[in-house]
Structures are given as structure tokens and as C-alpha cells.
Amino acid sequence: MPITQISDVIENDNCIGCGACAFAAPQSFDIGFNDAGHYVAIDNDNSKDASLSEICPMSGEGQNETEISESIYYDLRHDTRIGHYKSTLAGHVAVSDYRANGSSGGLISWLAAEFLKQDMVDIVVHVKPSEREMEGDALFEFGTSNIENDIKSGAKSRYYPVTMMNVLPMIATTNKRFAIIGLPCFIKSIRLLQFAGLIPSDRIAYTIGLVCGHLKSRYFADYLAWQKGRHPGTLEDFDFRYKIADRPASRYGFAFSSHNKTSQDLIVTPMANVKGGDWGEGQFKNPACEFCDDVLAECADVAVGDAWIPEYVNDYRGSNIVVTRNETIDEMIRKATQSGDLVMNEVTVAQVVESQSSGLRHRRQGLAHRLARRKSKGIWAPRKRVDPMIARNILRRWVYDLRSVIADRSSMAFADVIARGGTLADYDRQMAPYVRAHKILTRGASRFKALIRKLRPARTGAW
Ligand SMILES: Cc1cc2nc3c(=O)[nH]c(=O)nc-3n(C[C@H](O)[C@H](O)[C@H](O)COP(=O)(O)OP(=O)(O)OC[C@H]3O[C@@H](n4cnc5c(N)ncnc54)[C@H](O)[C@@H]3O)c2cc1C
Structure with a gap:
């Protein structure tokens, strides 16, 4: 090689x-x-x-x-x-x-x-x-x-x-x-x-x-702030992990200082209230x-x-x-x-x-799948600790493929929108089909997993 x-x-x-x-x-x-x-x-x-x-x-x-x-x-x-x-x-x-x-x-x-x-x-x-x-x-x-x-x-x-x-x-x-x-x-x-x-x-x-x-x-912070009215490229600070009382720790928010010269108020928003906060989906x-x-x-x-x-x-x-x-x-x-x-x-x-x-699943099973995809297309890929293997479950296969597309496209789409003087809605429109498909597929994959769990005989107990 x-x-x-x-x-x-x-x-x-x-x-x-x-x-x-x-x-x-x-x-x-x-x-x-x-x-x-x-x-x-x-x-x-x-x-x-x-x-x-x-x-x-x-x-x-x-x-x-x-x-x-x-x-x-x-x-x-x-x-x-x-x-x-x-x-x-x-x-x-x-x-x-x-x-x-x-x-x-x-x-x-x-x-x-x-x-x-x-x-x-x-x-x-x-x-x-x-x-x-x-x-x-x-x-x-x-x-x-x-x-x-x-x-x-x-x-x-x-x-x-x-x-x-x-x-x-x-x-x-x-x-x-x-x-x-x-x-x-x-x-x-x-x-x-x-x-x-x-x-x-x-x-x-x-x-x-x-x-x-x-x-x-770098556009992730810009995207979150834009949804709260702050134009990309104008942030002075950003807190990606603002703790919100009486919610689970995983349901944190983000925060940034107001651009209003007369006040330095912090604008705080729960991550769940905006688009792009789903880590599985992986925009940016x-x-x-x-x-x-x-x-x-x-x-x-x-x-x-x-x-x-x-x-x-x-x-x-x-x-x-x-x-x-x-x-x-x-x-x-x-x-x-x-x-x-x-x-x-x-x-x-x-x-x-x-x-x-x-x-771990995305970096092991998912990685094996991505390596196999590159191999089949003759594209260079680094040697990893998992071997190339297409995901067996068709829903997961689609999820992994879609995530790679979202990772590849989101930041570039955002950069294009800014360069063209476009709007936040322009970006959201471009990403909407992928984001929607990801939601449907991940929901489907979890339901499929739950069903398999139900149908599979218990591994322990009086058999
Ligand atoms: C990009 C990224 C992805 C993450 N993904 C996960 C995850 O999937 N699962 C999970 O359990 N935890 C993840 N974390 C870690 C988690 O968010 C917390 O940082 C971790 O739990 C430590 O919290 P703490 O309160 O002890 O750290 P703090 O006391 O808040 O200190 C954080 C330290 O990390 C340093 N730091 C911050 N950002 C970066 C960066 N980009 N590169 C290098 N150093 C940095 C800071 O300088 C600081 O010293 C991720 C962190 C980052 C930056």
C-alpha cells in the first residue's frame, strides 16, 4: 500500500x-x-x-x-x-x-x-x-x-x-x-x-x-446566535454550555453577550429550543x-x-x-x-x-461503515482500529450515510449563504431535507431496536 x-x-x-x-x-x-x-x-x-x-x-x-x-x-x-x-x-x-x-x-x-x-x-x-x-x-x-x-x-x-x-x-x-x-x-x-x-x-x-x-x-456558534437575532461574524463571546437550573444536565443552553451597547445582558437559550443542537445529527x-x-x-x-x-x-x-x-x-x-x-x-x-x-457506536460500527463506503468508491481513507464493514441494519446504514452528508454540507452551505448575503432561512431550507430525513431514520432505528429487544429471548433466567 x-x-x-x-x-x-x-x-x-x-x-x-x-x-x-x-x-x-x-x-x-x-x-x-x-x-x-x-x-x-x-x-x-x-x-x-x-x-x-x-x-x-x-x-x-x-x-x-x-x-x-x-x-x-x-x-x-x-x-x-x-x-x-x-x-x-x-x-x-x-x-x-x-x-x-x-x-x-x-x-x-x-x-x-x-x-x-x-x-x-x-x-x-x-x-x-x-x-x-x-x-x-x-x-x-x-x-x-x-x-x-x-x-x-x-x-x-x-x-x-x-x-x-x-x-x-x-x-x-x-x-x-x-x-x-x-x-x-x-x-x-x-x-x-x-x-x-x-x-x-x-x-x-x-x-x-x-x-x-x-x-x-466556527459557524456552529454563528448559527445558534443567528437564530436569536445575532448576525454571523459579530459574536464577541460564546458559552456553549450554560447550565439551566432544574433541568437534566444534558439539557443545557448556550449564551452570549447582547450586542446592545447600553447593556451587556446575557442572552441565554436552551439548546433544545433551536435547530442544530442535536449532536447525533451533527450539523457543522x-x-x-x-x-x-x-x-x-x-x-x-x-x-x-x-x-x-x-x-x-x-x-x-x-x-x-x-x-x-x-x-x-x-x-x-x-x-x-x-x-x-x-x-x-x-x-x-x-x-x-x-x-x-x-x-462509541458512531465511531466504531459507524466508522467501519464509512471506511467500507470509501473503499468501495476507491477513495483514500486512514488505517483505523476497526475494519471496513457496511452496517448490517439498513436504517443505520442510511443514518451513517446521511450524517456524513450533513457533516460535509452544513458548514459549506452556511459559508455560501453568508458570502451571498443570504438569510438564516436560506440555510435552513438547504439543510431541511437532510435534517428531516435524519429525524425520521433515527426514530425508526430506535423503534426497530426496541422491537428486536422485545422479540429476542431473554439471555438470562430459567431456560
Ligand atoms: C469538541 C468537544 C466535544 C466533546 N464531546 C463530548 C462527548 O461526546 N461526551 C462527553 O462526555 N464529553 C464531551 N466533551 C467534554 C465535555 O464537554 C466537558 O468538557 C468535560 O466533561 C469536562 O468538563 P469539566 O467541567 O470538568 O471541564 P471545565 O472545568 O469546564 O474545563 C474544560 C477544559 O477544557 C478545555 N477545552 C475546552 N474546549 C476545548 C477544545 N475545543 N479543545 C481543547 N480543550 C478545550 C478548556 O480550556 C478547559 O481547560 C466534549 C468537549 C469538547 C470541547
């Missing part, structure tokens, strides 16, 4: 814009927004350096997530769905305002602040509101924090494109101890850069991975996410997500699901639970899987 080039990754919409190639070969690559509002690598000189594919997390050429994590966490138990694990936990932070200010239980920001307080790292690299110089600049970017308040100002999930291109050179050349917080593919990228010797192996003291469903284009999804099989940030020392399982989801204040892979972090969490700073309970691997069941 021919060796994958970075150009294969870019041309087939598999680039996530992490910045690894641009850091390793700055003369050959830049990172910038493409027309669809995703960060992607820009190939300046049609580079044919195959070694770059080894550090690209999306090329399928370097070590995969299982191989990377096996080399780091070899003494831990392994599950094919959640990766290596020491402990599996759920809970929240009970001190200060970490939980109130966080997306879910506030554990990520608490951990990062503790790293600093306990002198375990000098600098935390994470995503924060960007220092915007002009309208149109990205709302969020990777930055650094070395005090607790700065960590807190970076709290919350940003369903928005980011790149590490601006921080990688600093990490590589600054002789300090770093912690880095990132999505699974970004943490994988860090590991591959460490293995390639481009980032000194002792430079990154700890990695915190966010559990991930998928990343959005980065198409590269359709070819990722890492949900639980398998290369990170700890993975943290939303505990949207029956025991936790009803508390609107939010709770984390946690998979630890590092002895020191595990011990920190245990001690803080004993002292009352954290409220953490052991959960089973099955509960972790349950909390991410839709994401």
Missing part, C-alpha cells in the same frame, strides 16, 4: 488542524481556516516528506491509540472501548466555583489548578477566549496559564475549532514542566511528536483528555471526526467527560465521568475525595461505556 502523504489527509477532509505538521515543517505547512470554517493544514510546497505522516494523528500511518497507550500505560487494564484504565469514576468538584463555572463537574479545571498549586507543573496549556484583535478573529485559542484564576477563565467546552500551532514551538523550546488539556486527537498528536523527538519526552508532565463526540466548525461537524475511533482520549493520563447516565444526569449542576491512567492523578483524586474537595464514586466500565454509547 502506498505511504500516506499529508496531502492525502488534507485533500480527503481528514485534517483536524492540530498543527503538528506545521510545527515540524514550518516551511511546508501553515494552519488556517478553510472555507467551511475548520482549521486545516495548508500545503505550501506539495510536500512529499512521508515522515510527517507519522506525526499526523489523522493519517493512520503512525502508531495508533492502542499502540501509543500500550507503551505508556502497559501495566493497566485495557478495554477496547475506553482504552487503558486504572480507575473509572463519576462525580464533581465540591470546593470553590469549579463546578458552577465548568461544563460538567469542573474536574478538568480543578485538576489543572491543583497541578500548579502542588508544584507538579509550571505551565498549563489549554483553550481560552482568544485575544481578538479584530472582528472575525477566532473566538478561542490555545494559550497558557500559570495561576488558578487564569485556569478558571479557560473553563467550559468550546465546540469551536482550535489549533496547537501557536503553542507547540513554545512547548518544544521552553525548559519548563507543562500540562496540556486537549481533545483526543490533539493529545495523540502530542504523543506522536514526543515519540518523534520533536518535543522532549520529559517536557509534558501530564495530559488531560476531553472525552469527545466531535468538533464543530468537522468531517475529519467521521474517521476517528478515539472517544475516551485513550492517549491521555486522565480522560474527563459528562456523566450523562441515570444516576447523575438529573443534577443540572453537572457531573464528570472520569477514566484515570496515571498513578499520581489517581492518588490526587482519591485524597481529595477523602478530604471532601471532590465527590467521586467508583463506576463500572459498563457505566462509562453507557455514558458514551452513541459516540
Whole structure:
């Protein structure tokens, strides 16, 4: 099989814009927004350096997530769905305002602040509101924090494109101890850069991975705000995870500051009241996410997500699901639970899987299906940990195909509408047939599943 080039990754919409190639070969690559509002690598000189594919997390050429994590966490138990694990936990932070200010239980920001307080790292690299110089600049970017308040100002999930291109050179050349917080593919990228010797192996003291469903284009925030009367490109801030009292944590809202110069009121809207908030449907999804099989940030020392399982989801204040892979972090969490700073309970691997069941299905069964589709059309696809296989259930087959179409079309359709000076209704009209079909099919697929469950004889009991 021919060796994958970075150009294969870019041309087939598999680039996530992490910045690894641009850091390793700055003369050959830049990172910038493409027309669809995703960060992607820009190939300046049609580079044919195959070694770059080894550090690209999306090329399928370097070590995969299982191989990377096996080399780091070899003494831990392994599950094919959640990766290596020491402990599996759920809970929240009970001190200060970490939980109130966080997306879910506030554990990520608490951990990062503790790293600093306990002198375990000098600098935390994470995503924060960007220092915007002009309208149109990205709302969020990777930055650094070395005090607790700065960590807190970076709290919350940003369903928005980011790149590490601006921080990688600093990490590589600054002789300090770093912690880095990132999505699974970004943490994988860090590991591959460490293995390639481009980032000194002792430079990154700890990695915190966010559990991930998928990343959005920059137009996702614009689309949500437009439905509340704010024109695209004029946002100054955006909170994708506004907690709404007395609703399940999964029924959160979004918020942004009013543009009215005389007031800075926050405009808050439940996600369920607008179009585009259904994560399964995946409007504005980065198409590269359709070819990722890492949900639980398998290369990170700890993975943290939303505990949207029956025991936790009803508390609107939010709770984390946690998979630890590092002895020191595990011990920190245990001690803080004993002292009352954290409220953490052991959960089973099955509960972790349950909390991410839709994401895992889309990234395993769905991915196998998408790989098979590309194979049958002779289109390049990265080597993944699942083999190509068309989904057996016809309804699911249609659902997966439709989701890829929605991911491919939504951001471009939105960009076209803006460029033409069109209206929100123009965009909605273009997407309506796909969105409607997705609703009908997913409803049908769930009914079909329920029926099969009813007809299938019980697996346990007196047979
Ligand atoms: C794109 C995306 C998809 C996600 N998908 C899922 C999912 O399917 N299932 C699930 O359980 N959880 C998912 N999460 C994680 C979840 O939304 C929460 O971030 C997580 O539960 C941590 O909550 P917290 O209160 O502990 O974090 P907080 O204390 O709020 O801290 C969040 C930290 O994440 C960093 N961060 C925010 N956005 C980004 C970003 N785009 N890239 C890198 N770092 C970032 C911030 O800088 C901050 O340090 C996703 C997050 C993102 C950004």
C-alpha cells in the first residue's frame, strides 16, 4: 500500500488542524481556516516528506491509540472501548466555583489548578477566549496559564475549532514542566511528536483528555446566535454550555453577550429550543471526526467527560465521568475525595461505556461503515482500529450515510449563504431535507431496536 502523504489527509477532509505538521515543517505547512470554517493544514510546497505522516494523528500511518497507550500505560487494564484504565469514576468538584463555572463537574479545571498549586507543573496549556484583535478573529485559542484564576477563565467546552500551532514551538523550546488539556486527537498528536523527538519526552508532565463526540466548525456558534437575532461574524463571546437550573444536565443552553451597547445582558437559550443542537445529527461537524475511533482520549493520563447516565444526569449542576491512567492523578483524586474537595464514586466500565454509547457506536460500527463506503468508491481513507464493514441494519446504514452528508454540507452551505448575503432561512431550507430525513431514520432505528429487544429471548433466567 502506498505511504500516506499529508496531502492525502488534507485533500480527503481528514485534517483536524492540530498543527503538528506545521510545527515540524514550518516551511511546508501553515494552519488556517478553510472555507467551511475548520482549521486545516495548508500545503505550501506539495510536500512529499512521508515522515510527517507519522506525526499526523489523522493519517493512520503512525502508531495508533492502542499502540501509543500500550507503551505508556502497559501495566493497566485495557478495554477496547475506553482504552487503558486504572480507575473509572463519576462525580464533581465540591470546593470553590469549579463546578458552577465548568461544563460538567469542573474536574478538568480543578485538576489543572491543583497541578500548579502542588508544584507538579509550571505551565498549563489549554483553550481560552482568544485575544481578538479584530472582528472575525477566532473566538478561542490555545494559550497558557500559570495561576488558578487564569485556569478558571479557560473553563467550559468550546465546540469551536482550535489549533496547537501557536503553542507547540513554545512547548518544544521552553525548559519548563507543562500540562496540556486537549481533545483526543490533539493529545495523540502530542504523543506522536514526543515519540518523534520533536518535543522532549520529559517536557509534558501530564495530559488531560476531553472525552469527545466531535468538533464543530466556527459557524456552529454563528448559527445558534443567528437564530436569536445575532448576525454571523459579530459574536464577541460564546458559552456553549450554560447550565439551566432544574433541568437534566444534558439539557443545557448556550449564551452570549447582547450586542446592545447600553447593556451587556446575557442572552441565554436552551439548546433544545433551536435547530442544530442535536449532536447525533451533527450539523457543522468537522468531517475529519467521521474517521476517528478515539472517544475516551485513550492517549491521555486522565480522560474527563459528562456523566450523562441515570444516576447523575438529573443534577443540572453537572457531573464528570472520569477514566484515570496515571498513578499520581489517581492518588490526587482519591485524597481529595477523602478530604471532601471532590465527590467521586467508583463506576463500572459498563457505566462509562453507557455514558458514551452513541459516540462509541458512531465511531466504531459507524466508522467501519464509512471506511467500507470509501473503499468501495476507491477513495483514500486512514488505517483505523476497526475494519471496513457496511452496517448490517439498513436504517443505520442510511443514518451513517446521511450524517456524513450533513457533516460535509452544513458548514459549506452556511459559508455560501453568508458570502451571498443570504438569510438564516436560506440555510435552513438547504439543510431541511437532510435534517428531516435524519429525524425520521433515527426514530425508526430506535423503534426497530426496541422491537428486536422485545422479540429476542431473554439471555438470562430459567431456560
Ligand atoms: C469538541 C468537544 C466535544 C466533546 N464531546 C463530548 C462527548 O461526546 N461526551 C462527553 O462526555 N464529553 C464531551 N466533551 C467534554 C465535555 O464537554 C466537558 O468538557 C468535560 O466533561 C469536562 O468538563 P469539566 O467541567 O470538568 O471541564 P471545565 O472545568 O469546564 O474545563 C474544560 C477544559 O477544557 C478545555 N477545552 C475546552 N474546549 C476545548 C477544545 N475545543 N479543545 C481543547 N480543550 C478545550 C478548556 O480550556 C478547559 O481547560 C466534549 C468537549 C469538547 C470541547
